Amino acid sequence: VVTGTVGSLGEFGLIAALTARLPQHAGVLLGPGDDAALLAAPDGRVVACADVLVQDRHFRLLPGGGGDVGRKAAAANLADVAAMGAVPTALLLGLVAPAELDAQWLLDMATGLATEAAETGAAVVGGDVSAGPLVVLAVSALGDLQGRAPVRRAGAGVGDVVAVCGRLGDSAAGLALLEAGLGPRHPDLVSAHHCPRPPYAAGPRAADAGATAMIDISDGLLADLGHVAAASQVHIDLAEVALSPDDRLRAAATDLAVDPADWVFGGGEDHALVATFPPDTSLPPGWRGIGWVHAGAPGVTVDGAVRVGHAGWDHFRETR
């Protein structure tokens, strides 16, 4: 435990304290402390992606909440790696923070980042820090396909089964409950919002099972499947009966007098994985069928009809 602000630690004190919270693994040939890190890439290829989280947009600066924010920042990236069919190996952290921020919050965040990374076998291997007026976490992730072909958004074929693995709508429900002051009545859903639990291992498993297209759900099921439909030039139809909200979502929706299906179809940030598989595929453990791929104009329907009101999140328009 440290006391004081980031400014009292200073840049180099902060870097030393952060680095001390970042365990490494055998694939990290050089970890933090040099101009760059060096990672093993035995596959001869490396998967790479980036994600930015901004204070008061993606998270709040709650006392004691740093750990969950770190886990969430890691999860967004690690899920992107998993959605390619790869296993994460490393994260890099580009960090902006005000000098007057409580240092412990940042150290908890780093611990959360490292903890979530470790769940996939990855380590936080480097980064950079700068002062700024608010906290920004810019995380990038590297991953290893272990010889697999990457699973892209394009690739869904007519007749394929659409299947999902992971939570749908829990994070959105948790946020709605928090905003309404009803968080304490539904701690599971609030926890899903603060700390998503993407099914990382399901990504490589889906690739091994022959997934033809895959994406992680960060903007909402319909919006993200829309990206798959557009990239693959296919029409996707979902079966509402396969996407029925569970009892927890129904109970929360009753408290808020809303339709829980809106969370299932439109909620982002759960980082579930959705993929398409050839029709004769035996779906891997944890995956469940929710629809089919059809020929036709790119788009996504539910029981044959367009579901309105869920265009997905646009960061610059702040509309759904």
Add this chain to the structure above:
Amino acid sequence: VVTGTVGSLGEFGLIAALTARLPQHAGVLLGPGDDAALLAAPDGRVVACADVLVQDRHFRLLPGGGGDVGRKAAAANLADVAAMGAVPTALLLGLVAPAELDAQWLLDMATGLATEAAETGAAVVGGDVSAGPLVVLAVSALGDLQGRAPVRRAGAGVGDVVAVCGRLGDSAAGLALLEAGLGPRHPDLVSAHHCPRPPYAAGPRAADAGATAMIDISDGLLADLGHVAAASQVHIDLAEVALSPDDRLRAAATDLAVDPADWVFGGGEDHALVATFPPDTSLPPGWRGIGWVHAGAPGVTVDGAVRVGHAGWDHFRETR
């Protein structure tokens, strides 16, 4: 050329416009547009680092200035890769920008990022965007050692020659001139501040020549050599005669009534490379000797004496 704000383009319009400005290369197996990019890593290892630039700290939002800011953001990362002895292959961009920002500024920034990357053979392969109250550019870079051993900060040996390649103090002089309103009298130095030109190819060349330690100068020659001295547990003594400010720096210093040597020893952001070589090394083209490595308590002196007043930049304390 686009007109309007980032908000009028929207998130997906912005991503499409940015992506259109990012040429790829043969080592990019999958570029922007999927959950993650895929890069060739024929060496079986990958170098990775990150750098964050914050509006009003690392750059200003000047009309027409986006291109230089993009080049500067790329340079900071590419120089870190070069300082390991590696060749850059890819950049990722984590971007925060206000919805009301002029979209053309950002597109110019992306073009600058891609242009600087291309100078090293690298491409901008992916990233993420979010709205926020100010512009933050969080860039990460990947690189290929092409079979070389990485050149670390630790490794300088007693008796080694200290040598530098690239500009020293030009960026700091340019900033001082701008702050004094004297920029137009010294366009070369102002340009060095807006757009550093690190000697990227000198990094792998130094590694091939047997460099024992290397770092890029981002905080100032004395501060960054201090990191080498600490990591290598050696004392470094520089020869002031070998670091005499050139005529351009002298002329600018006369105009500002300051000591130009302060820029040479303390100025950051030029991203020159400084390295140590075994004493019998024939220095590669562009490298010039500036001192020697001695046994003793870790530290850096000039002609045997501590040079005061240049502790290096601390982002959270904002002091030198």
